[in-house]
Amino acid sequence: xxxxFVLAVAIxxxxxxxxxxxxxxxxxxxxxxxxxxxxxxxxxxxxxPRTFLLPLIGPASDxxxxxxxxxxxxxxxxxxxxxxxxxxxxxxLLVVMAVxxxxxxxxxxxxxxxxxxLTPKGKEGAYSGYINTAFLGGVAGGPILGGVxxxxxxxxxxxVTLGGLSMVAFVLMFFWLPDPPKNKTAANTIAPxxxxxxxxxxxxxxxxxxxxxxxxxxxxxxxxxxxxxxMLPLKTAQIGALISLNVLVSTIMQPYCGRLADRMxxxxxxAIGGVIGAIAFSAYPLATSFWQLLALSVGTGVATGIAFxxxxxxxxxxxxxxxxxxxxxxxxxxxxxxxxxCPILFGLLADHFGxxxxxxxxxxxxxxxxxxxxxxxxxxxxVASSVEKTREPEAAVTD
Numbered sequence: 288x289x290x291x292f293v294l295a296v297a298i299x300x301x302x303x304x305x306x307x308x309x310x311x312x313x314x315x316x317x318x319x320x321x322x323x324x325x326x327x328x329x330x331x332x333x334x335x336p337r338t339f340l341l342p343l344i345g346p347a348s349d350x351x352x353x354x355x356x357x358x359x360x361x362x363x364x365x366x367x368x369x370x371x372x373x374x375x376x377x378x379x380l381l382v383v384m385a386v387x388x389x390x391x392x393x394x395x396x397x398x399x400x401x402x403x404x405l406t407p408k409g410k411e412g413a414y415s416g417y418i419n420t421a422f423l424g425g426v427a428g429g430p431i432l433g434g435v436x437x438x439x440x441x442x443x444x445x446x447v448t449l450g451g452l453s454m455v456a457f458v459l460m461f462f463w464l465p466d467p468p469k470n471k472t473a474a475n476t477i478a479p480x481x482x483x484x485x486x487x488x489x490x491x492x493x494x495x496x497x498x499x500x501x502x503x504x505x506x507x508x509x510x511x512x513x514x515x516x517x518m519l520p521l522k523t524a525q526i527g528a529l530i531s532l533n534v535l536v537s538t539i540m541q542p543y544c545g546r547l548a549d550r551m552x553x554x555x556x557x558a559i560g561g562v563i564g565a566i567a568f569s570a571y572p573l574a575t576s577f578w579q580l581l582a583l584s585v586g587t588g589v590a591t592g593i594a595f596x597x598x599x600x601x602x603x604x605x606x607x608x609x610x611x612x613x614x615x616x617x618x619x620x621x622x623x624x625x626x627x628x629c630p631i632l633f634g635l636l637a638d639h640f641g642x643x644x645x646x647x648x649x650x651x652x653x654x655x656x657x658x659x660x661x662x663x664x665x666x667x668x669x670v671a672s673s674v675e676k677t678r679e680p681e682a683a684v685t686d
Contacts, residue, residue, distance in 0.1 A: 290401075290405065290463075290464055290465060291402065291405055291414075291417070291418075293459055293460065293463045293464045294357075294398060294401060294402070294418070294421075294460070294464060295417065295418060295420075295421035296421070296459060297357075297361070297455075297456040297459040297460050297464070298394070298398055298418070298421045298422055298425065298456070299421045299422075299424055299425040300425065300452045300453070300455045300456040300459070301361055301364060301394060301425065301452065301453060301456045302421070302422055302423075302424075302425025302426045302429065303424075303425035303426075303428050303429050303432070303452055304364065304368075304425075304429070304448060304449040304450070304451070304452030304453050304456075305364065305387075305425070305426070305429060305449065306425060306426045306427070306428065306429015306430050306432075306433065306531075306534075307429045307430075307432050307433035307436065307445045307448045307449055307452075308368075308371065308429075308433060308445050308446060308448075308449050309429070309508060310429075310430045310433065310434075310508055310512055310526070310527060310530050311433055311434070311437060311442065311445065311512070311523065311526075311527075312326075312329060312330075312380075312384070313326035313329070313330075313509055313512055313513055314512060314516065314523070314526075315380075315442050316329055316377060316380060319376055319377040319380065320377065325377065325634075326509055326513065326630070326634065327505075327509060327629075327630030327631045327632075327633060327634025327635075327637075328381070328630065328631060328634070329377075329380060329381060329384050329630075330384070330505065330508070330509050330626060330630040331626070331627045331628070331630045331631050332381045332382075332384040332385045332388070333384040333385065333387050333388040333391075333626070334388055334623045334624075334625075334626035334627035334630075335385065335388065335623075335627045336385050336388035336389045336392060337388045337389075337391055337392040337619065337620075337622075337623035337626075337627075338620055338623040338624050338627050340389065340392040340393075341392050341396055341616045341619050341620040341623060342616055342617075342620055343616075344356060344392055344393060344396060344397065344612075344616060345396045345397070345400065345612035345613050345614075345615055345616025345617070345619075346612060346613045346616065347612075348396070348397045348400055348612040349400070349611065349612040349613055352466040353397045353400060353401045353404075353466055353612075354460070354464060354465065354466045356393045356394075356397045357393070357394060357397055357398065357401075357460055357464070358457060358460055358461060359393050360390045360391070360392075360393030360394035360397070361390070361394065361453050361454075361456045361457045361460065362453075362457060363386060363387075363389050363390035363393065364387070364390045364394075364449065364450075364453035364456075365449075365450050365453035365454050365457065366386065367383055367386045367387045367390060367449070368446045368447065368449040368450030368453065369446075369450060370382070370383040370386060371383050371446040371449070372443055372446050372447070388623075392619075392623075395615075395619055396612060396615040396616045396618075396619045397612065397615075398418065398422075399418070399599070399602075399611075399615040399619075400611040400612035400615045402414055402415070402417075402418045402603075403603045403606055403611040403615070404611060406603055409549065410549065411548075411549065411599075411600035411601075411603040411604055412544075412545040412546055412547070412548030412549035412553075412596055412597065412600040413542070413545050413546050413549060414545070414603075415545055415548075415596050415599035415600045415603060416541040416542040416543070416544060416545020416546065416548075416596040417541075417542060417545065419538075419541045419545070419595055419596055419599060420538055420541040420542055423534050423537050423538040423541060423591075423595075424535075424538045426534045426538075427531050427532075427533075427534035427535035427537075427538045428531065428535075429531070430526075430527035430528070430529075430530040430531040430534075431524070431527050431528055431531040432448070432527075433445050433448075433527055434522075434523045434524035434525075434526065434527025434528065435524055435527075436448060437523050438522065438523050438524050484613055484614060484617060485617070487605055488663045488664070489601055489604075489605045489663060489664045490602070490605050490606075490614060490617065490618075491663050492554075492601075492659065492660045492661070492662070492663025492664035493598050493601050493602050493605075493618060493660065493664065494617060494618055494621045495621075495656045495657075495659040495660040495663065496557055496561065496594065496598045496656060496657060496660040497598065497618045497619075497621050497622045497625075498621050498622070498624070498625045498656050499561060499564075499652065499653045499655075499656030499657055499660070500591075500595070500598075500622065500625075501621070501622045501623075501624070501625025501626045501629060502625060502629055502649045502652045502653050502656070503564055503568065503587065503590075503591070503649065503653055504622075504625075504626060505625070505626060505629040505630050505633060505649070506568055506571075506633070506645060506646060506649045507530060507533060507587065508530070509630050509633070509634075510633060510637065510642060510645050510646070511526075511529060511530065511571070511580075511584075512526045512529075512530070513637070513642060514571060514572070514642050514643075514646075515529060515577075515580060517642060518574075518642075519574075519575075519576070519577060519580070521577060525577060528581070529580055529581060529584045530584070532581060532584045532585060532588065533584040533585070533587050533588040533591075534588065534591075535588065536584075536585050536588030536589055536592060537588040537589070537591040537592040537595065538592075539592070540588075540589070540592025540593065541592060541595070541596055544556070544592055544593055544595075544596045544597070545596035545600065547596075548596050548597040548600045549600070552665075553597040553598075553600055553601045553664065554597075554601075554660070554661050554664040554665045556593055556594060556597035557594045557597050557598055557601075557657065557660055557661065557664065558594075558657055558660075558661045559593055559594070560589075560590045560591065560592070560593035560594025560595070560597075560657075561590065561594055561653060561654065561656070561657025561658075561660070561661075562590075562654065562657065563586060563587075563589060563590040563593070564586075564587055564590030564591065564594075564650075564653050564657075565650045565651070565653040565654035565657065566586075566650065567583050567586035567587045567590060567650075568583075568587060568646050568649050568650040568653060569646060569647055569649075569650030569651075570583055570586075570646075571583055571643075571646040572642070572643030572646050572647070598660075601664060602614055602615065602618055629649075632648075633645040633648065633649065636648060
């Protein structure tokens with residue numbers, strides 16, 4: 288089997304299992320006395336380990352290979368499913384969420400770096416759209432599946448599902464996923480100092496968008512379920528549908544907008560998506576029915592569908608000669624920082640000023656991060672350093 292296909296299927300399984308559990312953790316934590324701030328702290332516990340580990344894992348995978356980190360990451364996901372079953376207090380749940388964060392730190396940047404290693408020049412948008420479809424497809428299906436499993440059986444059944452899907456991903460990668468050939472990754476494995484990476488304006492611009500995406504993710508995964516449960520007493524499956532539809536719309540758009548990003552100005556696509564997302568998030572508190580919330584979920588999904596493959600393609604373009612794993616780790620470190628800080632800040636806003644305030648603040652921050660990204664990325668991509676080697680183009684992925 289082709290490595291990219293194996294990786295995509297394995298990541299789909301991993302994200303599907305993760306999506307079965309994560310949207311309902313804020314509701315699950317209420318039995319341990321967690322309010323809005325407590326739910327925010329839980330997600331911060333998930334993101335904090337990533338923030339510290341990502342700057343180490345990306346460059347390490349540049350030096351010693353991708354496969355070992357991917358295998359270890361999915362095993363951590365499987366271990367966390369057992370730990371969720373044993374959690375009997377908010378403190379234990381915090382530790383389990385931290386373990387999940389370690390798993391994510393191993394899987395996400397290394398997956399993107401692996402895809403970057405295999406991507407021929409001029410096909411960054413298409414390849415990023417392909418792997419993002421696997422990522423977001425799993426995330427899209429997870430909340431619907433998780434809502435049904437929780438309603439029909441229990442949250443414990445959702446945790447078991449997470450473990451089973453993680454083991455499927457482990458088996459696929461263990462038997463059929465090799466490390467990328469060295470001759471294809473030479474340009475991506477010899478990285479300059481981090482300060483040189485951070486001096487690249489397009490990388491900083493894409494990192495700014497990624498921070499805004501972290502704000503959006505915080506709202507979607509933490510506060511949309513709380514808003515829906517508080518203002519409109521919805522069933523778990525309906526809450527899962529809100530999140531799943533958001534991600535499903537984005538998933539469907541990934542391959543098409545990825546190819547579009549190879550032909551159009553990527554900064555413009557990011558700006559269009561960012562503006563749509565900022566407006567949609569700000570409108571959430573005004574919704575008075577399930578169908579209005581559903582429409583806003585579609586709007587935020589469209590925003591991500593337009594901007595996300597363009598931002599990944601920009602990162603791949605500028606990572607050649609800077610270390611693919613290093614650049615991806617920078618982006619995900621920024622994302623994790625946002626996911627560590629924002630749940631707590633938004634949780635404080637919700638407890639003191641009402642849950643609607645988190646959506647207004649999130650919309651404003653998304654708009655600001657998009658503006659910074661647009662300003663920094665409207666220049667030609669960085670010219671790769673002399674460590675970059677000529678790579679033979681590969682056949683484009685068939686969607």
